Amino acid sequence: MAEPATATQAAAPVVALLKDELDIVIPTIRNLDFLEMWRPFFQPYHLIIVQDGDPSKTIKVPEGFDYELYNRNDINRILGPKASCISFKDSACRCFGYMVSKKKYIFTIDDDCFVAKDPSGKAINALEQHIKNLLSPSTPFFFNTLYDPFREGANFVRGYPFSLREGVPTAASHGLWLNIPDYDAPTQLVKPLERNTRYVDVVLTIPKGTLFPMCGMNLAFNRELIGPAMYFGLMGDGQPIGRYDDMWAGWCTKVICDHLGLGVKTGLPYIFHSKASNPFVNLRKEYKGIYWQEEIIPFFQQAVLPKDCTTVQKCYIELAKQVKEKLSKVDPYFDNQADAMVTWIEAWDELNPTGPVPNGKAA
Ligand SMILES: O=c1ccn([C@@H]2O[C@H](COP(=O)(O)OP(=O)(O)O[C@H]3O[C@@H](CO)[C@H](O)[C@H]3O)[C@@H](O)[C@H]2O)c(=O)[nH]1
Numbered sequence: 001m002a003e004p005a006t007a008t009q010a011a012a013p014v015v016a017l018l019k020d021e022l023d024i025v026i027p028t029i030r031n032l033d034f035l036e037m038w039r040p041f042f043q044p045y046h047l048i049i050v051q052d053g054d055p056s057k058t059i060k061v062p063e064g065f066d067y068e069l070y071n072r073n074d075i076n077r078i079l080g081p082k083a084s085c086i087s088f089k090d091s092a093c094r095c096f097g098y099m100v101s102k103k104k105y106i107f108t109i110d111d112d113c114f115v116a117k118d119p120s121g122k123a124i125n126a127l128e129q130h131i132k133n134l135l136s137p138s139t140p141f142f143f144n145t146l147y148d149p150f151r152e153g154a155n156f157v158r159g160y161p162f163s164l165r166e167g168v169p170t171a172a173s174h175g176l177w178l179n180i181p182d183y184d185a186p187t188q189l190v191k192p193l194e195r196n197t198r199y200v201d202v203v204l205t206i207p208k209g210t211l212f213p214m215c216g217m218n219l220a221f222n223r224e225l226i227g228p229a230m231y232f233g234l235m236g237d238g239q240p241i242g243r244y245d246d247m248w249a250g251w252c253t254k255v256i257c258d259h260l261g262l263g264v265k266t267g268l269p270y271i272f273h274s275k276a277s278n279p280f281v282n283l284r285k286e287y288k289g290i291y292w293q294e295e296i297i298p299f300f301q302q303a304v305l306p307k308d309c310t311t312v313q314k315c316y317i318e319l320a321k322q323v324k325e326k327l328s329k330v331d332p333y334f335d336n337q338a339d340a341m342v343t344w345i346e347a348w349d350e351l352n353p354t355g356p357v358p359n360g361k362a363a
Pocket residue numbers: 026027028029030051052053088089090091092093109110111112182215216217236242243244245246275276277
């Protein structure tokens with residue numbers, strides 16, 4: 001049975017890589033006590049807390065953390081009518097934190113995720129591993145059978161084309177979870193006691209042309225390379241669907257990364273996921289997504305972006321156009337989703353007036 005690290009085990013002093021270039025974004029409707037366990041790893045970094053639900057509720061942030069906190073009133077004040085694109089009562093609200101951040105990198109984590117232990121019993125500094133993943137290239141064009149060739153003790157294997165060994169910039173790093181796995185409601189219902197105790201020591205680049213189910217609970221990305229694509233969609237209150245926020249962002253992100261020649265990695269680091277949300281509540285939120293996705297996935301698999309889409313914003317606006325054209329027949333929801341995608345980009349560019357990043361290259 002996997003167990004979280006103890007606070008002392010996680011207490012080892014660490015070098016805070018990218019301390020001034022990375023924000024940690026946390027969506028919350030609960031409390032932030034979990035930060036105590038992450039303190040040795042997170043304290044040097046700036047936190048952006050997105051408080052969901054009732055804005056009159058006070059969320060207590062443990063002493064000693066440098067943070068900014070936004071509730072629904074703040075979101076409405078900052079974005080005005082464009083706040084309509086930020087979900088309410090769904091973890092999708094976290095993407096507001098990506099928009100207001102001014103840093104190059106983002107790490108987002110749920111408030112029920114704790115420090116996990118590796119098989120040797122050592123506390124895992126998930127943030128450090130994400131940073132390593134983001135700072136080393138990806139290899140989406142040709143699969144390396146010894147996995148991540150840029151990790152210590154590995155390399156490209158025989159037969160790997162030398163012309164491809166430089167790799168491409170890594171846009172996103174998707175971490176995994178010990179204990180409660182991120183299962184959909186039907187799977188949770190049939191396997192209520194299943195716990196993930198399998199620690200697999202691997203980091204993989206997701207090959208070009210392959211989509212994946214991106215989970216938002218333990219995720220890092222290069223905001224300058226792919227930030228505008230990380231919109232978590234219209235979910236939760238007033239919407240016919242929930243808990244497909246991170247999935248939507250992952251599908252859009254992967255299509256755009258493939259188009260711009262950027263990489264997405266999955267695997268290490270693990271966190272210890274402690275709370276199983278209610279599978280019946282989850283089923284009510286997810287059920288439309290479970291059958292809609294049989295049409296959504298082929299849409300993203302067949303999506304082609306024109307050559308003149310040279311920035312993430314241009315790619316995203318083009319994707320929104322195609323969503324409106326091709327998915328609205330599935331349900332009028334996608335008409336609203338497409339409009340919200342455009343509003344998101346408008347709001348992003350308003351708050352981040354640095355203009356488009358040509359061809360996905362960092363400024
Ligand atoms: O209305 C809400 C509900 C939750 N939050 C915050 O979002 C994260 C995740 O919430 P929770 O741990 O309850 O949900 P899980 O089922 O474990 O989450 C998985 O499904 C994804 C939902 O889309 C999520 O990213 C996955 O981790 C917590 O921090 C809650 O406090 C919220 O802000 N608003």
